[in-house]
Amino acid sequence: MDTKRPASFYFLSAFFIVFIIFLYGPTITIGILSFQGPEGGLTFPMRGASLHWFDELFKTQAVGDVWGAFRRSFALGLIVMALTVVFSVMAGMAFRRRFVGATVLFYLIIASLVIPSILVSLGVGLIFSQAGWTVHWLSSGLGAQLTWTLPFGFLIMLAIFNRFNPAYEEAARDQGATAWQTFRYVVLPMIAPSLLGVALFGFTLSYDEFARTLLTAGSRNTLPLEIFGMTTNITTPMLYALGTLTTIFSFVVIGVFIGTLAFAAHRRSRRASDAGKGMV
């Protein structure tokens, strides 16, 4: 390929920049507006700059149970994350070979991804109410969220195992490793970095999930439900302050995951096999 950039490169670069501004612009705008002065409103101009709205947010009485909602969402996110990783790896292992009913199960998992979230919410809510059970974020909420996170985790695991060389496991088996030992000491260390990706999906999709949790969370809201409730009765930049805080929290979570991944890859390349480099 020649090194001179074609004209289309500059056009596409400009398009990409505009797209990035489109993606991030609104988020940055509410980030700025959350520092609105006490007299300021939901739009520009800024009337001074202050931490007033963050301050308001911490005086909990005014806005309902934001911190309780955050704690619940955080806890639920961690639980969903753990279950998503474990269940997805297991299902991914199962799909490495053909088995009776695999196709049906595969399409069930795809269905879980494309079926409108509100139907899951409604259906789970109906089952619980007809069975006389109380909906709770830790039971019905957890289950409804798993129908959203598991397909992502599963598809990622399929992609990983599609590229996984079975020779390593054969070698382990040949040397007498049990099935569990093969998994624990050969497969798991090799797929560990990818599991971080599954975990990231599990946590963030749960933490931000709205529609599937709507009728299944019960009397105590998760954070997205709480925020949505606020949109109808709070018309001050406090809404932006909360939005900014949770977005920053999301960025920190994503940063931690990606940072860990990058670190692991770096370490891996440093401690990589010395095959072919040693003394002959």
Added chain:
Amino acid sequence: MTKFLRLPDVRSWLLAMPVTLVLSFFLLLPLLMIVVVSFWGATEYSIYPAFQFDNYQFLFGSSVTYQVFLKTFMYTGITWATTLAIGFTIAYFLAFHVRSQTWQTAFFLLCTIPFWTSNIIRMISWIPFLGRHGLANETLIKLGLIKEPLEWLLYSDFAVILAFVHLYTLFMVVPIFNTMLRIDKSLIEAAHDAGASGLQILTNIIIPLTKPGIMIGSIFVVALVMGDFITVRFMSGSQAANVGRLISNDIGLLAYPSAAATSVVLLVTVILTISIMLRFVDIRKEL
């Protein structure tokens, strides 16, 4: 038939058991329940088991239903076309114009990070832009392009589609980029050497080879937009309705059988649409 339950099959099923159980109880059973309840009756404050077609009769007898379905298809069609055009362009830029792999990864991450943040917040973020006194109106007035603030920017179909595009374009970018990366670069070089123009390479090589990615992205976008209710409610200021909102309104009125009947029709529509789209792509092969 002796081979029906071989030991490896049992092992696979045991491994797939947790996923199967979760989806059976929290997806299949709820959908079954919706189908059952769609035949039930309702009083003002409770629902009772029955086997009647009243809910469907009412649904298909009302002109609102057809308008709302039409609107849902309209949102889906426009959003699909827009996200495809933008998503393809971005993926094409990342895959073929960004040469360093580090930058490619960095830019790709930049495109995907918003996916892991809250949709609700991302919708709220449009208020200061699109509002009556928002940035868009203020800028247009300052430039002298308009005299009065445009009313249709926020709480309108325009806002709904803008939010859809904002939220879901990355569902196009990711699978299209993924398939583009797997296109053998030597094919493009060969075409180039044979005298093909950039446009010919795009239409004869890249687009045909990118079809599976386009299909996967389309499945995501179509399913998400057809099943949505919250984006339409929030961005239209409760002024527009799609099928999802019809359902959520009924739920709000505790009219569960009616909501269930609408849900069944939506479910059938979505499953039919997605099944047709799935015929054009083998997802397992594309992962």
